[in-house]
Amino acid sequence: MKVSVGKMGHEKNDILGMSIRKVAGLFHEVVDSFEDAELIIVSSAQEALTMLKENEEATVAIFVAPNEKQKEIGVRSLQKAFPGRVDLCTLLDPKPDSSDKMLVVYLMEKGGRKVENIIS
Amino acid sequence: MKILLVDDSKKHRKAGVEQLSVLGHQVVALSGYEDAVNKVKLGEKFDVALIDLLMPTEGMTLGGEGLQYLGQPIDVGFSLAMKLALEGIKNVAVVTDMNHHMHPASALMDWFLGEKLTICGSKVRYYHARLMDDEVKNWAWALESLLGDRQC
Numbered sequence: 175m176k177v178s179v180g181k182m183g184h185e186k187n188d189i190l191g192m193s194i195r196k197v198a199g200l201f202h203e204v205v206d207s208f209e210d211a212e213l214i215i216v217s218s219a220q221e222a223l224t225m226l227k228e229n230e231e232a233t234v235a236i237f238v239a240p241n242e243k244q245k246e247i248g249v250r251s252l253q254k255a256f257p258g259r260v261d262l263c264t265l266l267d268p269k270p271d272s273s274d275k276m277l278v279v280y281l282m283e284k285g286g287r288k289v290e291n292i293i294s
Numbered sequence: 295m296k297i298l299l300v301d302d303s304k305k306h307r308k309a310g311v312e313q314l315s316v317l318g319h320q321v322v323a324l325s326g327y328e329d330a331v332n333k334v335k336l337g338e339k340f341d342v343a344l345i346d347l348l349m350p351t352e353g354m355t356l357g358g359e360g361l362q363y364l365g366q367p368i369d370v371g372f373s374l375a376m377k378l379a380l381e382g383i384k385n386v387a388v389v390t391d392m393n394h395h396m397h398p399a400s401a402l403m404d405w406f407l408g409e410k411l412t413i414c415g416s417k418v419r420y421y422h423a424r425l426m427d428d429e430v431k432n433w434a435w436a437l438e439s440l441l442g443d444r445q446c
Binding site: 224 | 302303304325326350351352353354359361362363364365366367
């Protein structure tokens, strides 16, 4: 799968973005342009909305940290507005009753890997 | 002429750029209304704005709990037309396909079809989009209608 990873933070070196690109590269082809991507990973709900409009074929995954409640509200709204095209990825274990995935697990599963008990 | 085109659908934007460029116009096509307003407020000048009616709600104008509406379709064309007129664009047309009847507020656009509205000295018109064979909006028709004041 062709994956594009957006900027993940305000830092100049964007360590988180670089790390996600590395992990994504283990299971997918990482591309520079979001226009060529089948899966786009971003860290803001507003940026996700832009991507959903600019690449109408792609799935967009938004990376949400545990304390980012407002962002999660935005992502839930996007999931309603663009059914089947928006996924929420977490840093830690997702809520047990949700369809959310931890980012690494998400990337592995999108790459066709079966993941069992990655934490334990 | 320099034309600002705002539509959340990529196929409609692409069609607009193709159709209007062939006619010799310079087209700036944007997918979101906040970008459009920011561009105009920063001083970029346009002769004409052609805009969609229903577009996804964007984040900058939402605060806190308002984020629960992010991405939901709203009839922003009404407000955007007024804002662009206030910012000095002299010719503004809201061009929507029939999806505006899926939303109770945007369906009221039909009240204004063919009406000659003036906002702050700018011409504002509402049109049902004419569609080309490939189901994209006929922006050239909309532009001609706006400038020629064709009844719809």
